Amino acid sequence: MAITAPSSLAPSLEIPRAVRRPAAVAAPARRRVAMLLADGLAVGLALLATRASFGVSTGPQGLSVATEVSAAALAALLWVVWVRRAVHGDRPLDALPQLVQAAAVYGFVLYAVLTLSGGFPLRLDGLLVLVAALAAATAGLRAAAHRLTCTGTGRERVIILGGDEVGCSIAHRAASGHLDLDVLGIVDERPPADASGPAWLGSIGELQDIVADLRIDRVVVAFADTDAAAMPAAVSAVRERGVRVDIVPRLHEILPAGATAETLAGIPVIALPAQRLPTWGRAAKRALDVVVSGALLVLLSPLLLAIAVAIRLDSRGTVLFRQDRIGRGGRTFRVSKFRSMGMDADARKAEVAHLNGHADRNDARMFKAAGDPRITRVGSVLRTTSLDELPQLLDVLRGDMSLVGPRPLVPEEDRHVTGRARNRCVLRPGITGLWQVSGRSDLSFAEMLALDEQYVAGWSLWRDVKLLLRTIPVMAFRRGAY
Numbered sequence: 001m002a003i004t005a006p007s008s009l010a011p012s013l014e015i016p017r018a019v020r021r022p023a024a025v026a027a028p029a030r031r032r033v034a035m036l037l038a039d040g041l042a043v044g045l046a047l048l049a050t051r052a053s054f055g056v057s058t059g060p061q062g063l064s065v066a067t068e069v070s071a072a073a074l075a076a077l078l079w080v081v082w083v084r085r086a087v088h089g090d091r092p093l094d095a096l097p098q099l100v101q102a103a104a105v106y107g108f109v110l111y112a113v114l115t116l117s118g119g120f121p122l123r124l125d126g127l128l129v130l131v132a133a134l135a136a137a138t139a140g141l142r143a144a145a146h147r148l149t150c151t152g153t154g155r156e157r158v159i160i161l162g163g164d165e166v167g168c169s170i171a172h173r174a175a176s177g178h179l180d181l182d183v184l185g186i187v188d189e190r191p192p193a194d195a196s197g198p199a200w201l202g203s204i205g206e207l208q209d210i211v212a213d214l215r216i217d218r219v220v221v222a223f224a225d226t227d228a229a230a231m232p233a234a235v236s237a238v239r240e241r242g243v244r245v246d247i248v249p250r251l252h253e254i255l256p257a258g259a260t261a262e263t264l265a266g267i268p269v270i271a272l273p274a275q276r277l278p279t280w281g282r283a284a285k286r287a288l289d290v291v292v293s294g295a296l297l298v299l300l301s302p303l304l305l306a307i308a309v310a311i312r313l314d315s316r317g318t319v320l321f322r323q324d325r326i327g328r329g330g331r332t333f334r335v336s337k338f339r340s341m342g343m344d345a346d347a348r349k350a351e352v353a354h355l356n357g358h359a360d361r362n363d364a365r366m367f368k369a370a371g372d373p374r375i376t377r378v379g380s381v382l383r384t385t386s387l388d389e390l391p392q393l394l395d396v397l398r399g400d401m402s403l404v405g406p407r408p409l410v411p412e413e414d415r416h417v418t419g420r421a422r423n424r425c426v427l428r429p430g431i432t433g434l435w436q437v438s439g440r441s442d443l444s445f446a447e448m449l450a451l452d453e454q455y456v457a458g459w460s461l462w463r464d465v466k467l468l469l470r471t472i473p474v475m476a477f478r479r480g481a482y
Contacts, residue, residue: 340379405430
């Protein structure tokens with residue numbers, strides 16, 4: 001089937017053959033098989049790691065190698081069955097807490113059964129190694145299986161059902177490289193209003209054919225301009241093909257990460273936790289800040305010294321740049337960064353006003369200029385790698401900032417933050433955050449505020465850890481930095 005847009009609406013939107021017929025795209029069924037193999041292999045690796053660490057057998061003492069391998073295979077089979085029931089989804093970082101819980105339950109059950117049988121001399125410290133190795137191996141192998149069974153780019157092929165502002169926003173972020181997705185286009189009753197956005201692939205009545213012809217891995221249901229009665233049947237038919245479906249809920253702007261799905265009189269509802277940070281949460285967040293920032297300052301001290309020397313050799317002026325920012329509770333503090341511009345940068349700001357990328361979007365509330373001539377040679381490297389922000393670890397240690405939090409705004413930007421968006425001041429601003437891993441300088445001011453609000457509303461310590469881990473590839477690949 002060759003998918004083309006109806007000639008009366010968009011005669012030129014014929015999908016190129018390279019998109020329509022990919023050379024090698026795995027079916028969802030192939031991904032499920034790969035996940036099963038990954039889960040089984042993870043058990044084998046975990047048992048080998050435990051045996052190598054403690055010199056214990058994976059089966060009863062004195063048994064033959066064949067019997068021992070059979071026991072390990074049975075343990076792997078039990079894990080595959082267990083983890084497929086206990087853990088949903090194939091995003092290893094998001095599922096890691098579930099994997100740890102599942103591995104702990106599995107490990108204790110295996111320990112109890114084999115210990116009671118008198119044949120598994122595994123101490124409790126060996127059990128801890130087994131649980132940790134099992135969770136880590138499963139997460140890593142699932143990530144590898146997920147990437148290998150996508151297209152040649154390692155990304156899922158996605159279409160968006162609904163061409164409104166939300167659907168186009170998802171497509172825009174994917175096109176910018178901030179999501180591990182290849183968005184091939186929009187399915188809706190009519191083309192999106194944004195002509196510069198993704199291609200229009202057809203109407204909802206053609207959804208099944210589009211999914212089949214483009215070998216789609218995932219469908220994201222936004223807010224489509226179609227009959228609501230037709231949506232459930234279309235989505236159900238897609239799911240029957242083994243394709244993953246994600247649904248963007250109404251009022252998604254206020255949904256925190258801790259929201260849970262429940263039922264009320266048989267109707268699915270989303271339960272929101274109370275919007276407050278408990279005392280233990282504040283203490284845990286602060287402890288994480290102190291320990292990690294202190295350790296990084298010690299470990300990175302040679303790098304910090306080298307950067308300071310490079311700045312002094314490259315241009316005249318101070319090594320550090322200090323600037324007023326708005327912190328927790330609306331209080332002002334002085335942020336520290338490595339200087340990446342000349343000392344006359346403020347005096348020359350009017351010269352580069354035309355370079356402000358946000359002004360091009362008719363929104364000059366933030367100033368971010370690509371190719372800013374005020375940036376020094378060393379400063380260009382520091383900015384694209386985010387190394388200029390390392391001195392902020394001192395601000396974290398002092399308590400003015402956090403490792404993870406809302407974006408620290410200058411007073412001129414903070415004056416534009418009103419209403420519900422002021423909730424961002426409940427937490428300390430962060431070196432990184434949801435805004436940092438979702439687009440950085442490519443985000444509009446409104447998108448940045450929305451992400452900060454989502455972060456504050458759904459804060460959890462585990463989410464902070466995930467955001468720290470997600471920041472590493474963002475810095476490594478210099479996404480959205482200038």
